[in-house]
Amino acid sequence: MSMFPDTEIWFITGSQHLYGEKVIETVENHAEEIATFLSDSESIPVDIIPKSVVASESDIWDVCQKANASDECIGLVIWMHTFSPGQMWIRGLNSLNKPFVHFHTQYNRDLPWEEIDMDFMNTNQSAHGGREFGYTTTRMGLKRKVVVGHWTNESVQTELGRWARAACALAGIQGAKIARFGDNMREVAVTEGDKVSAKMRFGCTVSGYGLGDLVEYVDAVSEEDIDALVTKYESNYELATPLQAGNEKHESLREAAAIELGLRAFLEEGNFNAFTTNFQNLTGLTQLPGLAVQRLMADGYGFGPEGDWKSALLTRAMKIMGSGLEGGTSLMEHYTYHLTPGEEKVLGSHMLEVCESIADGTPCLEIHPLDIGGKDDPVRAVFDTAPGSAVNASLVDMGDRFRIVANTVEVVEPDAELRELPVACAIWEPDPDFETAIESWIRAGGAHHTGFSQSVSADHLRDFARMAGLEFLLIDEETDAASFETELKYSEAFHKLSE
Numbered sequence: 001m002s003m004f005p006d007t008e009i010w011f012i013t014g015s016q017h018l019y020g021e022k023v024i025e026t027v028e029n030h031a032e033e034i035a036t037f038l039s040d041s042e043s044i045p046v047d048i049i050p051k052s053v054v055a056s057e058s059d060i061w062d063v064c065q066k067a068n069a070s071d072e073c074i075g076l077v078i079w080m081h082t083f084s085p086g087q088m089w090i091r092g093l094n095s096l097n098k099p100f101v102h103f104h105t106q107y108n109r110d111l112p113w114e115e116i117d118m119d120f121m122n123t124n125q126s127a128h129g130g131r132e133f134g135y136t137t138t139r140m141g142l143k144r145k146v147v148v149g150h151w152t153n154e155s156v157q158t159e160l161g162r163w164a165r166a167a168c169a170l171a172g173i174q175g176a177k178i179a180r181f182g183d184n185m186r187e188v189a190v191t192e193g194d195k196v197s198a199k200m201r202f203g204c205t206v207s208g209y210g211l212g213d214l215v216e217y218v219d220a221v222s223e224e225d226i227d228a229l230v231t232k233y234e235s236n237y238e239l240a241t242p243l244q245a246g247n248e249k250h251e252s253l254r255e256a257a258a259i260e261l262g263l264r265a266f267l268e269e270g271n272f273n274a275f276t277t278n279f280q281n282l283t284g285l286t287q288l289p290g291l292a293v294q295r296l297m298a299d300g301y302g303f304g305p306e307g308d309w310k311s312a313l314l315t316r317a318m319k320i321m322g323s324g325l326e327g328g329t330s331l332m333e334h335y336t337y338h339l340t341p342g343e344e345k346v347l348g349s350h351m352l353e354v355c356e357s358i359a360d361g362t363p364c365l366e367i368h369p370l371d372i373g374g375k376d377d378p379v380r381a382v383f384d385t386a387p388g389s390a391v392n393a394s395l396v397d398m399g400d401r402f403r404i405v406a407n408t409v410e411v412v413e414p415d416a417e418l419r420e421l422p423v424a425c426a427i428w429e430p431d432p433d434f435e436t437a438i439e440s441w442i443r444a445g446g447a448h449h450t451g452f453s454q455s456v457s458a459d460h461l462r463d464f465a466r467m468a469g470l471e472f473l474l475i476d477e478e479t480d481a482a483s484f485e486t487e488l489k490y491s492e493a494f495h496k497l498s499e
């Protein structure tokens, strides 16, 4: 099942020639059966392509070079069917630049207790073949996921599917282009970062543009195209009375449509995957892009406000990871708190830019003053987020490395109707409890901006961080503030030593 066309995962099976050609042939057939089964799995969104069994150093070298050179191949699943001596793997794995899973499975699920003989033993050697591969990759210090269990297990398919999604996200941001309109919000620290490090780590490019570059596209939008988009707004959303045709703020809705069309044309023409705006840099635009950003995010663009290109990159990666799964992904900000003891909650939102993919029900288009930035009142989609589990993740630049801080949270209903709130929001209770979560988040330097998702899990993010070479710090129901503080110290030491 492929939701990610033009991507594939290669299934590589290790063996050696010691056993004779008949065994290799059996291994080959088993590998094909397993790869086909996994490829058909509902849990794995990418096709899994069996490659011929590798049984020598030159076979391994060869398949690694082909994987490196393939645009379609986003990663390898490597399985030791029999015993494949580790030294044969070193040269090939040293050169491999795609992520891989060490898949520790065995063709036969059950031991044939009554009939087991030496032939069975020799063709089902993963138990020790996998250990040889484990030693070799550990000795080499290679980052990889290890998945253990019979290939038909539901849990195995789920793990491989998660990893596949993370690999798609990594492949998707390599070469990604982020448009940054204006610069960073003045004097803000956490939204800054080293763009050269990002190029080295993620392969993405962050390119700055003046607002004039965007305004040209907005000005070029035709009245007919605005009419068509406004019609679409009228059928897709509820419209607040002032925005309806003939009423006093209808022109602002048309202006919002022009901004969306101009921004979309700019991003499409430049093949951008993500973008940032900054309310301090709006010269030539009549209003801060709100609805436009919300709708572009819903179409899969990554976004960061106030010049926050790291959040744009992270939301883009999370949108790829969660593609086709239930629940959406949005830029989010820890905005304000409910601090009644024992009932603490975070109200997450942004000035305008929350993605409608997380909306519970049909959003309402509204217009309100922004009270910041000094422009016309911007149009925005307003909605609540459905209760359920979610994750918040923040990508921060620690100077010598990038770090992801993630926190699992439970989205809850507001205590009362938010009648006056002029923006979309999500309300959550963080795991394991408010004090521990917030203390740990702050201690880890997690930002106010996050990628928030009801489709992506902490496990997806962990796989992504591992393969992208990021530090990963998770705050979840197991977290204890004192242990987390210690983990931060160890992690700091590890990253300094591993430089």
Ligand code: MN
Binding pocket: 305, 306, 333, 350, 449
């Ligand atoms: Mn912000």
